[in-house]
Amino acid sequence: MELKITDISKSFTSTTGERIEALRHISFTASEGRFICIIGPSGCGKTTLLRIISGLEPSGENGIMLGERELNSPTNEIGYIFQEPTLFPWRTLLKNVGFGLEIAGVEKHLRRQRAMAALELVELQDFGDFYPKEISGGMKQRVALAMALVVEPKVLLMDEPFASLDCQTRNHMQAALLRIWEKTGKTVIFVTHNVEEAAFLGDEIICLTSRPAQIKKVVKVPLSRPRDRTSPELNTIRKEILTFLEEERKAGRLSVGASD
Ligand SMILES: Nc1ncnc2c1ncn2[C@@H]1O[C@H](COP(=O)(O)OP(=O)(O)O)[C@@H](O)[C@H]1O
Ligand SMILES: [Mg+2]
Numbered sequence: 001m002e003l004k005i006t007d008i009s010k011s012f013t014s015t016t017g018e019r020i021e022a023l024r025h026i027s028f029t030a031s032e033g034r035f036i037c038i039i040g041p042s043g044c045g046k047t048t049l050l051r052i053i054s055g056l057e058p059s060g061e062n063g064i065m066l067g068e069r070e071l072n073s074p075t076n077e078i079g080y081i082f083q084e085p086t087l088f089p090w091r092t093l094l095k096n097v098g099f100g101l102e103i104a105g106v107e108k109h110l111r112r113q114r115a116m117a118a119l120e121l122v123e124l125q126d127f128g129d130f131y132p133k134e135i136s137g138g139m140k141q142r143v144a145l146a147m148a149l150v151v152e153p154k155v156l157l158m159d160e161p162f163a164s165l166d167c168q169t170r171n172h173m174q175a176a177l178l179r180i181w182e183k184t185g186k187t188v189i190f191v192t193h194n195v196e197e198a199a200f201l202g203d204e205i206i207c208l209t210s211r212p213a214q215i216k217k218v219v220k221v222p223l224s225r226p227r228d229r230t231s232p233e234l235n236t237i238r239k240e241i242l243t244f245l246e247e248e249r250k251a252g253r254l255s256v257g258a259s260d
Helices: 046-054 093-097 099-103 108-121 137-149 167-184 195-201 232-250
Strands: 003-013 019-030 035-039 064-066 078-081 155-159 187-192 204-208 215-220
Touching: 003 046, 019 046, 019 215, 035 195, 046 078, 046 155, 046 187, 078 137, 093 099, 093 108, 093 137, 099 108, 108 137, 108 167, 137 167, 167 195, 187 195, 195 232, 204 232, 215 232
Parallel strands: 035 187, 035 204, 078 155, 155 187
Antiparallel strands: 003 019, 003 064, 204 215
């Protein structure tokens, strides 16, 4: 289902009364099944944008449309995956995954079946009886993915989900995510500040300026998958994004940490 963001702006008032402009006139459309990456420096407003799309943060008068419907509060149609997976430590992985279904009032037998299918999708079907403390960071992030997928959202919002993983695990998770995306056909909005990650994953990459975030450039990635991280074609894409970030930095608009 198509997700259409039209002219989203957002400002906060800090505790000292200062106005913080986070987003300025953000508009883009994610057509059904598309993998969109959003890249931008730390603090530019990426999480704010995802929170608004998810309905966790009010969007003001302008809109978010999912298909024909305007969204203005949290809905099961939008799944959200945070940078740090938030699992219930006292629940098994299977029961963690089944939580959203419990809330939705799905009957126990069906709940178990659907939670198991979601665990299978993230290749953790043999770990249903484990507890979160018994598994690695990458596995926890897969459970979080299963928790989001089990309620069958149309769109997945992912907020730097692999940022705290080591490089090898991160590469492995990126490949796993692409497999799941290809299987399920979800529309994905994936926030990152990692240039290689964006080029490896995205159909297109929306480049944001530093705060207030504005869309300055959209890089299309016409490469088929699986992609080779070391190919000249992927490098060309990386270079295009890095050049944008460097231009932003030279213009004095970019803070540190945007190009790792
Ligand atoms: N609830 C809030 N109240 C005040 N300021 C906020 C709030 N949420 C975010 N901000 C500010 O908005 C800016 C963008 O934050 P955020 O969206 O978290 O950036 P990013 O995810 O790109 O690092 C930051 O300066 C942050 O301090
Ligand atoms: Mg953030």
